[in-house]
Amino acid sequence: MHLEAVCDTIDGYYASLSKKDVHAVMHEPQVGAIGAIGGFCFILLKVSALAYLLYFEYYITIIGAIVFSRFSLFFALDLEYHKSSHFIKSIQESFTTPIWIRLLFLPFSLLTKIILTLVEKKIGFLNGDTLGFNIEIQEIIYLNIAIIFLSQSLQ
Secondary structure (H helix, E strand, O other), rough: OOOOHHHHHHHHHHHHHHHOOOOHHHHOOOOOHHHHHHHHHHHHHHHHHHHHEEEOOOHHHHHHHHHHHHHHHHHHHOOOOOOOOHHHHHHEEEEEEEEHHHHHHHHHHHHHHHHHHHHHHHHOOOOOHHHHHHHHHHHHHHHHHHHHHHHHHHH
16 A cells, blocks of 8 residues: 555645645655545545455455556656656656557546646646555545445345
């Protein structure tokens, strides 16, 4: 779980509201109070979704949510990142997503772009923490979509 990324992104969002240096706040080693509360809420959402799916033995949906949420990073490579994100810059230079993969996974690509565009609008930049936040948001979304569809089949 990318819990530190979630907490840092939430802290960065609230730092942007108070006109603080968002990049400095996100790179502090400690987590702020709002980031801790947000991280707890993410853990609660994820554990409750996982508990429900494990109880009904929907293992493949859990694996699918984990794989597709991480697969979304390939669609995030063509966005603009903070100038100090050297790791992401090196990945961007060395990897390109083939067009047939982009077309096949268009809904996942659109969800990734929407989430990261909204985060960039609020924080002002994208970095590795925002990518981890994207992974966790998408994983929770996919798990809950699976719960909605699978709970309909139980009735």
